[in-house]
Amino acid sequence: DAKTTQPPSMDCAEGRAANLPCNHSTISGNEYVYWYRQIHSQGPQYIIHGLKNNETNEMASLIITEDRKSSTLILPHATLRDTAVYYCIATSGTYKYIFGTGTRLKVLA
Amino acid sequence: DAGVIQSPRHEVTEMGQEVTLRCKPISGHDYLFWYRQTMMRGLELLIYFNNNVPIDDSGMPEDRFSAKMPNASFSTLKIQPSEPRDSAVYFCASSLGTGGWQPQHFGDGTRLSIL
Numbered sequence: 280d281a282k283t284t285q286p287p288s289m290d291c292a293e294g295r296a297a298n299l300p301c302n303h304s305t306i307s308g309n310e311y312v313y314w315y316r317q318i319h320s321q322g323p324q325y326i327i328h329g330l331k332n333n334e335t336n337e338m339a340s341l342i343i344t345e346d347r348k349s350s351t352l353i354l355p356h357a358t359l360r361d362t363a364v365y366y367c368i369a370t371s372g373t374y375k376y377i378f379g380t381g382t383r384l385k386v387l388a
Numbered sequence: 389d390a391g392v393i394q395s396p397r398h399e400v401t402e403m404g405q406e407v408t409l410r411c412k413p414i415s416g417h418d419y420l421f422w423y424r425q426t427m428m429r430g431l432e433l434l435i436y437f438n439n440n441v442p443i444d445d446s447g448m449p450e451d452r453f454s455a456k457m458p459n460a461s462f463s464t465l466k467i468q469p470s471e472p473r474d475s476a477v478y479f480c481a482s483s484l485g486t487g488g489w490q491p492q493h494f495g496d497g498t499r500l501s502i503l
Contacts, residue, residue: 322494378431
């Protein structure tokens, strides 16, 4: 599975869009990009995943570049409850999720 | 729908004691995963099962750790004897098959402290 790189931390004002980048320059053609988040003391929560096309669900949008070497998770209107560690994972769908250190997002009131 | 259920939520025990962590996966899911999270090593996969059969236990740290899945709705992770370095949060996750389109769903974990 491809290695992913994320900034260690980001701040976002409440109500604004939070854009969390992820670099996965070695991703292969059959690898999906998954995003999870972990709110303090809870288990990781699935947010969204994609292969090539941009995806949107009730929680977030995922923008994947055309060359698939990077992606951005967008939380359109961040709230204080979105404060969490966000993990980007590139996987071909096997059991091996490799959780890196993620991005610690802090939403500011 | 009920998510993955883990028990106990917190466990404090003395070194040398046996510890048993329990997990009930989401009904219908055929894959079950055990992870451990520490500050030093982050989230690590310990073992996973498919249709109640252990598939890969290469992440299990040593022979003191064992995991079983006697049926589709229950799994245990046992540590015997426990040591202080086993202190961590242990997560169970389940998924409906593998394949790039199937996310894993996590429980809220068991916070284990070995004194």
